[in-house]
Every structure is written in structure tokens, then in C-alpha cells.
Amino acid sequence: MTKDFKKRFDAVAARALGELLPDERGAISYSAELSAFMRFNGGKVRQSGSVEQADLSIKLWKGAKTYSFMLALSGDEGEDDERVAEAVGRARALMPLLPDDPYQAAPEAAGSSDARYSGTLLPEAEIPARVLGPAAGLDFTGIYSQGLVCRGAANSAGARHWFQTETFLVDYSAWLPNGRAVKSSYAGLEWSDAEYAKRIAATKRSLENLGVEQIALEPGKYRAFITADALAEVVTFFSWNGFGERGLRQGESAYIALREGRESMSPRFGFSQDFSLGVEPAFNDDGELAPERLEIVSGGAIANTVVCSRTAKQYGVPANGAGEDESVRSISMDAGDLAEADALKAIGTGVYVSNFHYLNWSDVQAARVTGMTRFACLWVENGEIVGPIKDMRWDESLYNMLGAKLEAVTKERHLLVASETYERRQVGGSLLPGILVDGLSFTL
């Protein structure tokens, strides 16, 4: 498969949109990647290989009918040309059998963009030696991935958007025989053996805190410093059905009480959708651009919601370039004034939370969430680390955690890039501080 996916995108876009008849409108979104993966366990290779893939999603509007279809592309120009044309033909035959779409929202945006980030990655034959070598002696587990990732969108109103980036990610944890571990990652565009070695050395130093006996906490309320890594789990979670206009209108959002003024969050808490982070494109699958920055929560209150064109049509509110799932992308959380170096002192006696795990709702309408502590969470007394805790379940309303119980937010923020690889390597990430919470409820 070619590395010139832009050329492929242009060709299938021309075919798909060029096939449209005068009474038809369309939008396409395109995704492609050339990836190398190496999964490792115990410092040894578990599975490794390469994946090349490209697919196209086409949305058609004809009269009051709307239909979408996804199509895997082979990479062969002639074959893909035929596939796209046949798919458009099948869609035309099917669309008369669909009911009218009452909230049809064909895109009218006609902008264009082209962002490309090239990288310096490892030669594939050197991946095992250069990733596992520096970690020799560690019980080292995780995944290395690298390669080109592309996203494109175009529509019949004239929009043309392209985004490609060539990245690597070592997403790993290092384990002690007592079952405790440090989780970390090394990601970027330019691989550096020296920088990677520094990261591994820091991991080894962090492991030193975990060798002592684990402390079993009783259920109760504890002061807790939640690192940016741990907060990333919360942030990923709270945008599901959270700040989308449709979810708020139709009862699925956890933040209806916030919107209606029955609940509030701390004035210290705020976040934006901020594409200046540069980790994902601002265009959606229909070729519509979101504003570079959109405040979602400011001073503890909802400032804006994310709105796709379909919801905008249904409720008569302005759209702001959201995807159909109306999730918040590229989250940038407001910084505070606590220095990270003072985090232990600020805890006093409590828990330093390195990572959370497996969040879900206890009560959606109360924005009450449960989850686990994971990896290198530490018990702190009088500002000093005592040792690792046994993992604890917590259960807390976000109206508490990010509301009355939110005591401080750090000055420093960390850019955490998306590591998910369901179906394809994801793009995206969040810029997050750490937070200090007084009285996090541990339950089991």
C-alpha cells in the first residue's frame, strides 16, 4: 500500500462526490494507517506485526432521505474506484425505502485544511531490540506502536480537509514481584534513544517507592491528589453523553442538574475543547470545522455545549462542528496555582493517586461515578510517602470531586495523547493538570 494516502483520498473523494446527481449531496470521511505493533510481556515479545488499512465512510442526502455506509478500501486505485461507485449505486437503490429524515443536516461548510506532521520512527527490524533493550531487567509489559495515521473529510459543498501524522507510542508498565507497578508512556514524532532511556530510568526510580509492604485502607473519606494520568480516565469518561446538547435535552447526560442550576462545580474547575493542542483535526466526518477553542465549563458552570448539525436542526440552536456522537475532543483543562512539587505537602495525610481504572456510573443523574485505584497509588503521611496502597474502589459524585471537595488544581499541565487502538490507531489527547480533593469516598 502506498504511503501517499492523500492521493488515494483525493481519488476516492473525486469518485464518490463526482458520482452525485444534481439532487444529491454527500460527505465522505477517510481514515488510513500504516502501523507496526509489538506487544510485550515480561520484557519479551508476545505478538508483533504490521497492519495497513484504509476505509471510507460516505453519507448521502437525497430529497428528505439520509443514508451512510462504510467501506474498506483495498489500496488498489482501480479496485477502490469500482468499490466506491458500486456502493453509491447500492445506496441509491436503498434510499427510497427509508423514511424521511426529519432533522437532515447536509453540510454547507466549504473550508479546507491540510496539516501534516512527519516523524522519525524506528526501522521495523530494530523495534524489539531498541524498545526492550533499555528495559532489560524489568518486568516490562505493554505495547509499542508506530506509523502513519491519516484522516480526511470532504463534502459536496466544497470542503476538503486532510490531517496526517507519523507517531510512535510506548505504552508500558513495569512490575515488581509483589504485584505493584508503575505505568508510564513515551510518545512523539521523533524517536530518541536517549529520551526513552531517561523515561525508563524515571520508571525504575518510581518503582523504589513500591517495594515495601502494601497498606490496606479502610473504606472512608480521604484527602487525595489525583495526577493528570489518573484524571485522564475521568476526563475521557465524563465527556460520554456529557456535554453534548442532545444528551442534555434527551435525559441521557449526567449534567442536567448542572445545566438547570440545581448543582454546581467548583469555580476552580473549567475546561475547553482546544484544537490548538495539535493532536487531532478540528474537522468532523461531514467536513465541518469546529472552532479552535470552545469553552465548555468555565468557573464551574456550563459555558457551551457541543452541538452537531443534526441536533442544531432539531432544537434550533447553532452547531459548532461536533461529530454526531457530540463528545468533547482535545480537552484542555484550566490550570490552577498548586505547584506539582508541593503535591505531597498539600495532601498532608492521604492518598497520592497515580492512576484510576474502569470508571462507570453509580447514578448518572447525580453524576456519581465509581472506579478503582491502580498501579502506583501511595499512602502519604505528613507530606511524606509511606508506601503503596492496596487497590481501593471509590464512589463519588463529580459534583463533589470537581465541586465542593476540589481544593486545588496544579499549575503544571501534561499533554496525554490518545493510546486507544480499537479498529484503528486513535488520534487525540488532553492537556490536564493534577487536582487535590478533600474527602474522596473509598468504599471497598
Add this chain to the structure above:
Amino acid sequence: MQNDIRRLLDAAASAAKEAAWVGLRRRRTSASYYMARDGAFDQAIGGLDDGVMVEVLYDGQFAYGATPDLSPEGVARAAASALVAAKAAAGKGVHRFDASVRPATRVSYRTPRARKAPIAPDGVFSFLIDVCDALKAGDEIIQTVSMVEIGRYDYEIVSTNGADVEQSLHYMGTSLQAVARRGDVVQLRTANGPRGLTRQGGWELFDAAGLMADARRVGAEAIELLGAETCPSDRRTLVLTPDQMMLQIHESVGHPLEIDRILGDERNYAGGSFVKLSDIGGFQYGSKLMNISYDPTVPGELASYGADEIGNLAEKRLLIENGTLVRALGSLESQARSGVPGVANQRASSWNRPPIDRMANLNLEPGETSLDSMIASIEKGVLMRTNRSWSIDDYRNKFQFGCEYGTLIEDGKLTRTVRDPNYRGVSSTFWRNLCAVGDASTFAAFGTPNCGKGEPNQVMFVGHASPVCAFADVEVFGGGK
């Protein structure tokens, strides 16, 4: 397709002549998805995916190259890439494998289907819109959603040592949902949870009369929940219906028994397991009433198949017998690494991901207690229906699960409806408190296409069947801030 894939295998083998073994796994997926919301069209989506994973074995190390280019040249490039990866990893692997973990199985499997001819989209949508009307049981319903998804997975597996596997799995899923609001109280009710009603079969699963009855019940129960008190917070006997048992089995039995988790492969992502290899053969996982089977042979259950995706023939196996752990969920690769017995469960989400240990169908065998006698035996309890929330630690010990609908059990009788019912516990403690297992009349099978695991990540379809079960002395609680 058979001739094509043989030709492609030849191309791959020629491009990776130094390999001791070469295999091809092709998967073609087609799916349609129709959804109505509030009695009107919401989405109609079709999809088609096709590609092949070439696997090579070199010096004891497997590696893969995956491509959607099904030309001999494309497959040859993928094979050459796989060989490069295998050579780079040779001598650095977790285990020195041989071709015995890629058996020369020859099997063909196709989902049994009573009705094969599809209903046209206008017929499907006409039904979905009627279902929304049925879900709207009153003015307090603020959202109705109905959805049908239909699809098929076609697999072909061939290898240089003679494997020849061909499978076509057909499935259909239906989802019904109503959201109700009264003042500040909002409640969501579904038919058997998010995509829980997904099963293998043909258009006979498009049971219009049954789904319409479900829709009327779901809408009425959403409104009923608005006036219900919140679930009490205390310890009591917990009775779970099969649409919650599905989740309970999945999270607290299935995942901890996956041998790749026990071996540590998942520690960086999904997590490890509280189960040790030495537990297999003697660990008391649950009470004597607990019998869990891996059974990919159940017609209609979502993860039925003839062979897994490394060509291991699928056969029913009892994993937990009278509460004792006797076997775990490990593929031929995991069995070779661990030395313990397993099953045929190395599966992949598609052609672009390597197969790993998975659950397939994992079922709790029926017992002998009728639902009436189970309820009558409970002085203080709560019956919970339909999963809505799930969270469990990375060793699969400390869990907290939530349901949509609860009913108090007082002095042997089902009494008042309660909302926002949750419960929490520790896996093996919970299963050792299994105090009653419903008879076959309470048994039902569900499935979900949503199980996430693996690095790179994979989402997988699994099936779970269970009777109604009762557990003693469980911490239950309700909602609120």
C-alpha cells in the same frame, strides 16, 4: 472464495520461504444498522469490510502482516513484512512456539437460520417507528429509541500445514430504550441492556410481536421507576435475572479465567487476574451450585462457532464444576505457555488484529429451583434486572455493578419497585454466597458485541446464558449524590 485464498496462501508462502509455517486468515464483515428515535428516522448505516492477516512462524516466533489488498502481490508484501517482524523478535519471545498450536483442522460452520431472506428497510423502519410509539407509554417519556442491527462474519483460514476452516456467522441485535422524566427524576429503561439482545440467527430473530410487547413493558417501567423509592443501602439477599447475570458472569468469571490475563499479557491494559495457574484443578471459586461451561455449540448464542481463529476445533468444556475450578479460558498458545488445560478461544476482532484469548459463550448451567420457590425462601432481599453499569478492578476482584430496575423481596414476596439499584462485592466471596440457581424455566441467553481487551485493542462479541440466581449477604445501595 476458496480458490482465491489458496492462491493467496501460495503467494504468501513464496514471499516468506524461510518461514516454518505460513497461515492466512481472511475475514469479511458486512453489517446494516437501522435506528429510529422518538418515532422518526434517526440513522441508516451499512458497512463492508474485507482483509486478510498473514501469519508466519520463524525460529519459534509468530508474527503477522495484515492487509486489505487481496491481490497475490498485496498478500506477498504482507507476508514479507511479517517475516521481518518474526526475525526481529526471534529469540526474544515469551515462548518458543511450533506449528502444533496451529492445527490442521478442516471444518465448515454456518449459523443455523430459519428465515434467510431479509426484510426490506421500509419494513424494518415501519416496525421501529411503531416500537417507538409503544415505548412512549405516557407524556413523561422524553426519549424513545429503537434499533436493529444485522450482520455476518465470513471467515476463511488456510495454512501450509493443511488447515481449512470456513465459517459464516450471522447475527441480529435489537435495542429498545425509553427515558422518562418527572421533575428532577430521570430514569432510563431498556430491553435487556445496551445491545444485550444480540444473537446468532436469521430473520426469525426479528420477532415483531415479542419486541412490541417488550417495548410496551419497557416504556411502562420507565415511568414506574419515576415514582419508585431509591434502593435501600444495606446487606441482603440479591436475586439477579439473566440480563444481569450475563454481566456478572462476564466480568467476575470470564475475564479472570482468561489464561493470557493470568500469564500477564493484559497487565498494562485490561488487567491481570486474581486466579493463579496453580488454582486450576482445585480452587473453590463458588458454592457447590456453581457450574460454568464454555460452550460454543449452543445454536443461536452469539459466540457459537466451529473453530477458533487459529483453527482449534470448538467443543463444550466445563470450567467450574460444583464450584471447583477445573479448566480455564486458554487457547492452544496459552496452553503451551502455561501447561494447563484450556479451550478453543483464540479469537480476533477482525482481520487487522491478532487472535487472543477470549470468552466465546460462557454459561451458568441451570439448577433446580423454580423462581417462585426462590423468592418464597428469601426473607429480606432485592431482585435486580438489566445491567446499566459495570466496574471491576484489574485483578477482577472488587466489583460494583448497577441495574436499571429493582424489586424488594420482603418475607418471601416481591413487593415494591426500587430505582437506581447497585451492588458491590469481591468476586470469589460473591460466588461462594451463591445460594440458589434457577431451573431451566428461568434460563435465558444474551450476548454483547462490546467486550474490549487486548493491545492493540479489540472489541469482541460474546454470549452468556444463565438462569435466575440468588446470592446471600450482598451489599446493595441506591443512587444520589
